[in-house]
Amino acid sequence: MTAIPPVDFLALSAILLGIGLFGILTRRNFILLLISIEIAMNAAILNFVVFAAYSGTGGGIGGQAVAVVLVGLAATEVAVGLAIVLALNRVRGSINVAEATTLRQ
Amino acid sequence: MILEEAAFVALGGVAIATALLALLVRELVHTILWVAVFFVDLAAIYFLLEAPFLGVLQLGVYAGAVTILLLFGVMVTRKRIFSREAATGIGPVPLALALLVIVLVGTAASVVPSSAQPIRPYDVTDLSSTLFVTDGGWLLLLGLTMMGALAGAIYLVREGRE
Amino acid sequence: MVGVRRLEILGGVAVAGLLASLTLVLADLGFAPLAALRTLPAANVDVIPATSALFSFTSLGLVFEGIFLTAALLVALASLSRPSDEKGAAVFFGLLLLATLGMTLAAIAADLIFLLLAVEVVGISTYLLVGYPRRDPRGLEAAMKFYIVGALSTALSFFGASLLFGAYGSTNLVVLSQATGTVGYPALALAGYGLLIAGLGFKLTLVPFHAWAVDVYDGAPTDVTAFLAGGSKKVGLVAFFLLFIGPVSLVVVRPLTCVGGVCPTPFDFAPTLQLALGVVAVVTMTVGNVLALLQREMKRMLAYSSISQAGYMLLGIAVGTAPAIAGATFQVLGHVFMKSGAFLVVAAVAGLGVGPLIDDWRGLGQRRPILATAFALMLLSLAGIPLTVGFLSKFVLFSAAVEAQGYFVWLAVAGVLNSALSVFYYARVLKVMYVDPSPEQVPAPPALPLGGIGYARAAAIAIAVVAIVALGVDPQPVLGGLQSAANHFVLTGP
Numbered sequence: 148m149t150a151i152p153p154v155d156f157l158a159l160s161a162i163l164l165g166i167g168l169f170g171i172l173t174r175r176n177f178i179l180l181l182i183s184i185e186i187a188m189n190a191a192i193l194n195f196v197v198f199a200a201y202s203g204t205g206g207g208i209g210g211q212a213v214a215v216v217l218v219g220l221a222a223t224e225v226a227v228g229l230a231i232v233l234a235l236n237r238v239r240g241s242i243n244v245a246e247a248t249t250l251r252q
Numbered sequence: 253m254i255l256e257e258a259a260f261v262a263l264g265g266v267a268i269a270t271a272l273l274a275l276l277v278r279e280l281v282h283t284i285l286w287v288a289v290f291f292v293d294l295a296a297i298y299f300l301l302e303a304p305f306l307g308v309l310q311l312g313v314y315a316g317a318v319t320i321l322l323l324f325g326v327m328v329t330r331k332r333i334f335s336r337e338a339a340t341g342i343g344p345v346p347l348a349l350a351l352l353v354i355v356l357v358g359t360a361a362s363v364v365p366s367s368a369q370p371i372r373p374y375d376v377t378d379l380s381s382t383l384f385v386t387d388g389g390w391l392l393l394l395g396l397t398m399m400g401a402l403a404g405a406i407y408l409v410r411e412g413r414e
Numbered sequence: 415m416v417g418v419r420r421l422e423i424l425g426g427v428a429v430a431g432l433l434a435s436l437t438l439v440l441a442d443l444g445f446a447p448l449a450a451l452r453t454l455p456a457a458n459v460d461v462i463p464a465t466s467a468l469f470s471f472t473s474l475g476l477v478f479e480g481i482f483l484t485a486a487l488l489v490a491l492a493s494l495s496r497p498s499d500e501k502g503a504a505v506f507f508g509l510l511l512l513a514t515l516g517m518t519l520a521a522i523a524a525d526l527i528f529l530l531l532a533v534e535v536v537g538i539s540t541y542l543l544v545g546y547p548r549r550d551p552r553g554l555e556a557a558m559k560f561y562i563v564g565a566l567s568t569a570l571s572f573f574g575a576s577l578l579f580g581a582y583g584s585t586n587l588v589v590l591s592q593a594t595g596t597v598g599y600p601a602l603a604l605a606g607y608g609l610l611i612a613g614l615g616f617k618l619t620l621v622p623f624h625a626w627a628v629d630v631y632d633g634a635p636t637d638v639t640a641f642l643a644g645g646s647k648k649v650g651l652v653a654f655f656l657l658f659i660g661p662v663s664l665v666v667v668r669p670l671t672c673v674g675g676v677c678p679t680p681f682d683f684a685p686t687l688q689l690a691l692g693v694v695a696v697v698t699m700t701v702g703n704v705l706a707l708l709q710r711e712m713k714r715m716l717a718y719s720s721i722s723q724a725g726y727m728l729l730g731i732a733v734g735t736a737p738a739i740a741g742a743t744f745q746v747l748g749h750v751f752m753k754s755g756a757f758l759v760v761a762a763v764a765g766l767g768v769g770p771l772i773d774d775w776r777g778l779g780q781r782r783p784i785l786a787t788a789f790a791l792m793l794l795s796l797a798g799i800p801l802t803v804g805f806l807s808k809f810v811l812f813s814a815a816v817e818a819q820g821y822f823v824w825l826a827v828a829g830v831l832n833s834a835l836s837v838f839y840y841a842r843v844l845k846v847m848y849v850d851p852s853p854e855q856v857p858a859p860p861a862l863p864l865g866g867i868g869y870a871r872a873a874a875i876a877i878a879v880v881a882i883v884a885l886g887v888d889p890q891p892v893l894g895g896l897q898s899a900a901n902h903f904v905l906t907g908p
Contacts, residue, residue: 151260153369156301157361157580159264163271164573165354170275171566172346178280178326180562182287185318186271187569189294194576198583200301200371201364208374210579212382213527214306216390217572218313220534223394223401224565225318227538229325230405231545231561235554236329360577360605389468393519393531397538400512404542407505 156197163190177232181225188221259300266293280326284319291315302373421503425494425870428507432490432514436483443476443895460902463524465586470524473899477743478521478652485645485750486514488874492758493637495868497860502546509546510641513539517649520656526575526585529653530568533617536649537564540642544634556633563626567616574609577602587656607687610657611694617650619721620728621698628705631717636761639713643720644754648746651727658687658731659739692732692821696828699725703835711770712760715839716753719796722836723749726811729829733815733822739900741811744893748795748803748885755878756792759785762867762875767857772843777852785867786847788879793840795882798833803885808833810893 163186170183192214199210267290274286291314298307383391441448444456454471463470490510516535523529541564545557579585581603590603612623619627627647631639702722709715723745730742762785768774779786795802808829815826859866867875885892 150370151257151300152366153364154361154366155260155264156297157364158358159267160573161354161357161361162268164357164569165350166268166271166275167569168353169346169350171562172349173343174275176280177558177562178322178329179275179283181322181325181565182274182283184562184565184569185287185314186274186290187566187573189291189314191569191573191576193294193297194573195579196298196301196303196306198576198580199374200303201369207583208378208382209387209585210576211303211306211374211379212387212390213576213579213585214303215309215379215383216394216527216531218306218309219394220397220531220568222313222318222321223398223538224568225321227401227405227541228561228565229321230401230408231541231554231557232325233328234408234545234548235551235558238549238551238554356608357573357577357605360601363599363601364580386466387468387525387527389525389528390531393516393528393535396512396516396535397531400509400535400539400542403505403508403512404539404546407502408542408545408548 153197153201156193160190160193160197163187163193177228181228185221185225188217188224192217192221256300260297263293263297263300267297281323284323284326287322288315288319291319302371305376305379421496421500422494424503424507425490428490428511429487429494431511432483432487435518436480436487439476439480439483442471443473443480443899463586463588465584465589467586467588468525468528469519469522471522473902474655474739474743475522477896477899478648478655478746479518481648481743481747481750482514482517482521482645484747485641485648485754486510488750488754488758488878489637489641489645491877492640492761492871492874494870495862495872496637500547502548506543506546509539509543513543513641513646517646517652520649521652523656524587526578526587526590526657529587529656530571530575533571533614533649533653534568536646537568537617540564540638540646543638543641544630546638547635550635552633553635556630559626559633560630563616563630567613567623569613570609570616571613574606574613577606577609581606590657604686607657611690614650614653614657615694618647618654618724618728619650619698620694620724621701621721624698624701624721627721628714628717631720632711632713636713636757636764639717640754640757640761643717643757644750647720647724648727648749651724651731651742651746654691654728654731655739658691659734688732688734689821691728692825695725695728695732696825696832697725698722698728699829699832700835703832703839706836707839709839710772712772712775712843713757713770715772715843716756716760719836719839720753722832723753723796725832726808726829729815729825730811732825733818735814735818736897736900737814737817738811740893740897741807741814743896743900744803744810744889745807747892747896748807748882751878751881751885752792752795752804755875755882756789756796758871758875758878759789759792762871763789765862766859766866772846773850775843776846776850778846779848781852781856782865785875788875790844790847791879791882793843795886797837797840801883801886803882803889806886806889806893 167183167187167190171180174180174183195210195214199208270286270290270293274283274290277283277286291310295307295310295315298310437448438451441451442454459471460473490507513536516532516539520529520532523532541557541561544560545554547553575585578590582590582598615623631643634642699722702718702725706715706718706722709718727742727745730738795804798805798808812826812829815822862868864872
């Protein structure tokens with residue numbers, strides 16, 4: 148039986164969400180954007196696992212089931228993102244979002 | 253109990269450090285290496301939370317598949333593998349926004365007990381009956397998402413005659 | 415020639431399937447002439463779902479299914495007239511149908527995770543739909559922007575959902591909406607709702623989460639834009655409906671019955687959320703309208719107008735009474751015909767070789783009087799001129815807000831002022847089309863029937879025009895149905 152206060156885990160996931168958001172707002176390289184989004188997504192998954200683990204906060208095994216589904220969903224999203232970026236790379240040759248200037252910002 | 257708390261502090265610290273390093277280092281390949289460490293570290297946290305199935309899944313899908321996908325993406329889209337990310341500053345507004353989210357969510361989360369709580373371990377059969385029976389609809393929708401992703405992604409990257 | 419048949423066969427199957435689904439949904443809604451086709455007994459509709467249920471059939475959910483199927487039908491029909499040498503018909507229609515399936519599943523969700531996953535099915539399909547012309551950098555850039563924003567919205571939404579799960583120990587929408595201020599951790603729940611509003615606000619293009627929409631609508635193939643603006647964007651609205659109104663109430667409304675002798679009481683922070691939604695609604699319509707005034711390109715102008723329309727729809731949720739919900743739903747239905755129709759006309763006009771600027775449309779009223787009239791009707795309806803569906807839906811919505819008293823009256827006033835503001839930019843297009851002279855050089859139309867438009871696209875535009883006028887002149891059959899569907903959700907006002 149592990150004994151760590153649940154609030155510690157929630158603080159960790161909040162910090163990870165903040166790091167992910169910060170990356171999304173500041174990075175311009177598509178791969179780094181993908182990674183930022185994955186960090187934020189992992190924070191959400193961690194939250195579900197934490198709430199499943201602590202009976203004091205309600206929850207239950209459903210939280211782990213959501214986490215399993217989210218891991219699959221996040222991997223799917225990465226694959227779609229890379230497909231878009233590979234197609235774009237082939238027609239244009241750069242994956243910096245800042246250089247995507249055909250559309251006006 | 254001291255051991256577990258020490259493990260959490262170490263794993264949590266590594267998670268935050270690797271997430272930051274992944275976004276701040278200049279070499280894209282180094283970024284991916286740090287992210288791989290981040291994913292493995294989270295898997296260890298899941299083991300700490302008595303969720304071994306999720307830990308294994310995290311290792312296989314994130315540390316394995318997603319890392320390779322990202323590495324593959326970097327290799328295909330960059331002529332030189334160790335190409336640098338153009339210097340991007342740390343703007344005050346994004347930093348403030350991220351800190352605001354951390355503070356707000358952290359404040360809201362501070363209502364949960366701050367004393368040590370026992371962790372409920374689960375049997376993996378419980379998990380599978382939730383996943384496949386009670387909440388089977390979630391998996392069904394995940395399947396639909398993957399179907400769309402498969403069809404669309406293959407179409408996008410295929411070399412067709414045009 | 416094989417290409418021609420491929421596009422037409424695939425599109426024909428898609429149109430037939432959507433038509434069949436729409437028929438069945440109408441039958442399940444109790445549409446009398448189709449009673450023989452009804453598969454869902456009336457007793458199974460509008461029942462408060464069990465706390466373990468993932469989905470439940472509600473009248474409003476079925477209405478939204480019908481609206482989504484209509485939007486997909488219009489777009490699929492019009493797409494039959496696309497150039498037959500275009501590649502990717504299979505993936506286009508496949509992803510269109512998958513997105514529509516996701517939308518219909520979202521409409522009947524009774525579980526937050528089910529809802530968010532259904533929204534994700536729509537998301538993944540539409541990112542790829544935007545990028546399906548895979549040799550066109552503009553479409554792919556739009557797809558990339560759409561993807562980044564969509565993935566961010568997914569992460570925020572699921573983080574919010576995890577906080578709600580932690581606060582109340584369930585993701586079931588009934589459990590969430592019946593939770594009181596003393597159960598669980600309300601502060602955690604408030605943070606969760608905040609993140610969900612942000613995440614789903616991206617989908618619904620609410621200000622300040624709207625910036626992506628214009629670039630994506632502009633860069634996407636115009637037929638896909640018609641689907642995004644008229645159809646898939648509304649999945650965000652459905653999510654707001656389910657979170658804050660149904661399957662049972664959160665903001666103001668109460669559920670149909672008490673469950674097991676326990677009658678739910680609203681959240682302590684419900685009034686705060688309601689005010690926040692109202693403010694976001696007014697800001698969204700104002701920002702959308704002001705920026706639409708400044709646009710020089712047709713697609714971007716329509717995209718900003720689409721953002722402002724999302725504000726009107728959110729107003730209905732903020733007010734939360736039965737007439738307001740009926741008004742918002744009517745607005746969504748009307749918007750399918752107005753905005754999808756308008757984008758389909760834009761695609762037709764672009765096919766005639768007319769440029770992207772509003773000024774490029776000068777003299778269209780003389781050259782193509784029927785097409786210009788159809789477009790003018792859609793714009794008049796968007797502006798809210800009487801005898802169109804756009805006027806009636808806004809009228810129902812604003813009068814519901816006035817009836818609700820309190821600060822809702824000011825929301826209604828802001829809405830009316832915004833409608834007046836929007837007349838300016840629609841009128842400018844009318845002036846360009848009818849008053850300004852035609853350019854000397856007019857490109858030759860492509861070799862399609864009906865002067866380069868094609869039968870199928872003309873049929874889709876005609877359906878939209880007929881619906882706009884019919885719903886505007888005699889709304890009672892449809893509006894009555896919407897009101898009774900809304901009444902199933904709401905017993906009392908605020």
